[in-house]
Amino acid sequence: MRYSRIAWALEEISGSPRGGKADRTSALLREAAEEPEMLCPVVRLLTGELWPRWEGREMGIGPETIAAALVDVCDIDLSIERQQKGDMGLVAEAALEHKGQSSLFGQPLDALAVYEDLRRISSFKGSDSDQRKTAVLRGLFLLASPEEGKFIARTALRSMQAGLGPRTMIEAISSALACDAQSLARAFGLMPDLGCIAEMARLGRLDEVFIQPNLPARLMIYSVRGDFFPGAYLPKFPGLRVQVHKSGETVRIFSSQLRDISSSLSGLCQDVGRLNSDFVADALLIGFLSSHSPEGSAMNRICSGSEMLRYINRRRLARKSSIRPALLVYDLLAVEGKDICSLAYAHRRQRMLRALGPPRSAPFYGISPAEQRHLKDTADLDDYLCLARREGASGLLARDCEGIYRPGELSERDFIIRAAHIISALVVGVEWTTSKNGQTRARYLVALRQGEALVPVGRVWRTRSDCSFQPLSMAAASLNSQDDALGSSEHTRILLKIRIGGIEKAGPQWRIIEPLIEDYSLDSSIKDADELDRLNNICPK
Incomplete structure (x- = not known):
């Protein structure tokens, strides 16, 4: 297969909408599957992953190496092109439009030769390795068309910009080889090398993919959810x-x-x-x-x-x-x-x-x-969360005793539970800020009650996305200034229900951590606020 087929496909894929990328990729993979030795290299050239990550190989080149290889091939000022375009793929494409010399034989680039030459670059070591890497790239650019040069440069820098992630590639391989996408995803979780997985699919051997020593599988993903009882809980550090x-x-x-x-x-x-x-x-x-x-x-x-x-x-x-x-x-x-x-x-x-x-x-x-501890109810969970946080944990991992391990997939029955507490605090000051998109946002200084006094414990501005907070913003605008609000209880009429991840204490001062406004009341008094001593029952973070 000529490399021009891959470069042309990458050009089309880069400009395709998300839904069309898999279709265009599968068409090329069907063509590659006709030459069995080409399927794995083509998959890797499309994704820019020329070897599995665990092999520890590095290309060891940057934009300067690409530029050095192009200088001897083209007749333009690369510094101007780099300043104008930035992306070295586009720089290579523009440079090869003005190629000053050509190959003695003018043979088209072979895709397998490009693949092997780029992989060979990672093996160069020693004091002259930079010169040898530049020489290999120079040889490729000498034979390459502008479009081919663009993707050779991007592959060497591992920056394909084609939008071909694992999910799209699995869909494309499934379509090209008429195999089950779910089986492909399972195999990819166990052996995260799309080139090898495509070859196993071609041979009909996906069911032979298992976890192997010294070949890492993808880790199972946990979501942040609520609790369930009874359940097994482990501290997350x-x-x-x-x-x-x-x-x-x-x-x-x-x-x-x-x-x-x-x-x-x-x-x-x-x-x-x-x-x-x-x-x-x-x-x-x-x-x-x-x-x-x-x-x-x-x-x-x-x-x-x-x-x-x-x-x-x-x-x-x-x-x-x-x-x-x-x-x-x-x-x-x-x-x-x-x-x-x-x-x-x-x-x-x-x-x-x-x-x-x-x-x-x-x-x-x-x-x-x-x-690991088996917990029966919320009270047990709160106690264990507090104990775990005192020992340095950030939360708990909840495990379903009947759940299986799904490499690379989101677990449906195991969750991360972060420590969270609800406090009732009065707004004693408002600071108005402007976001990057021009929206005005309020930052609320909140306080808890200590006797008849109010003690500030931090600022909060994040709110739940499923609740309207416009009335809160309008009420906050009526507060004059932070000093006025602090000086008179008549102005502290807004009560916030705040979910916090924890607290920090420096001397006599408290500061709430990861605050999120859950709810609010616009007609409250100082007696509605929690006592400052409430924080003593929340474990320091």
């Missing part, structure tokens, strides 16, 4: 969601983006490698950081997700960090080489405890199952 593969003494840890981050966690991998069982686990990479309390005693806190991301990105320098990484396991996807996603969660949990042992108390090093 800050950190990075990862997938852990143990096979013998080899341990590989993959990020939620399917990238291998094991090299940054070599000590942790060695510790996990000492376990007897082989497994694939859905886990949270957390970090414990030692600090000192105001009284001088030692204490450990759990690092934020951004702190753990910085820790991972430091790679070898991570060894010098004072952060102590650990793995908190929430689910098991496979054990001893057997895929167990189709088992009920309760059975997977039992397998996890047999493989990893009982939950360990924090702070710990190595790997541990997450603690």
Whole structure:
């Protein structure tokens, strides 16, 4: 297959509405399927993903490398084109309209040759690697038409701008190969490589796709929902969601983006490698950081997700960090080489405890199952939320004991529950701001009652989308100024019902976290506001 067929298809797909992208893509895939060795390369050239993310390969080039390759091929000032167009694909297209030299043979570009040359770029290492990468690109641009050059540049930079995401590609593969889209989606969740999945579909072997050691599956997605009883609840801590593969003494840890981050966690991998069982686990990479309390005693806190991301990105320098990484396991996807996603969660949990042992108390090093409690009602949930937040959790993960694990799909029966409390606070001030689209918006300073006084606890402006707040805005406009409102209880007549995610306390001052206006009353008195002591019953965030 000539590369011009792919470039032409990408041009059409880029300009097609969302509904037409799959149809145009499937037409090209049907053509590619006539040459069996071309199906996987064509899928990868269309998506710009020339290899699975977990392979750890990098193209290692940027716009400057593309420009350096074009300079020797064209006769125009690239700096002007780059300033005017920005996108290097468009720059390459414009540059190749003014090609100063041509190939000795003028042969058309072969799609498989383009695919293999671009993949070869990722293998270049050493001091002369930049020159070798530029030489390969120069050779491709020398043979390419302007349209082909545009998509060669975009593929090299992994910026296709064609709108071909996994869902559209699955629809296109299903249509081209006359196979079930649901089976394709299931297989893609287990092995997130569309090129290989297309080839498995062509061979009629989608039912042979299972979770494999050292090949990450997509993680199941949890939505934020309400509670259900009875149910199993696990504390959800800050950190990075990862997938852990143990096979013998080899341990590989993959990020939620399917990238291998094991090299940054070599000590942790060695510790996990000492376990007897082989497994694939859905886990949270957390970090414990030692600090000192105001009284001088030692204490450990759990690092934020951004702190753990910085820790991972430091790679070898991570060894010098004072952060102590650990793995908190929430689910098991496979054990001893057997895929167990189709088992009920309760059975997977039992397998996890047999493989990893009982939950360990924090702070710990190595790997541990997450603690789990079975709760019967809202009172139990509130108590456990408060306890979990005191230990550093941001919420709870609710699990249905009969639910299966669906890689890459939204779970229908498992939810994240974030801590939330409703308080009644009086508006004591209004600040008016203008949004980017020109709309005027009110920010309300709210206060709780302490005796006969009102104590401000923060500002709130977000509201529920399913309720009309126009009367509230009109009433707020009648308040004169923040100082007047604070100085006289006659002006504090607006009561807000506010859902908050938590509170922070600095000395004697309180501040509400993640406030959302649930409801309001325009004719209230100071006695309708909650007492400030109400915040003492809400766990600090």
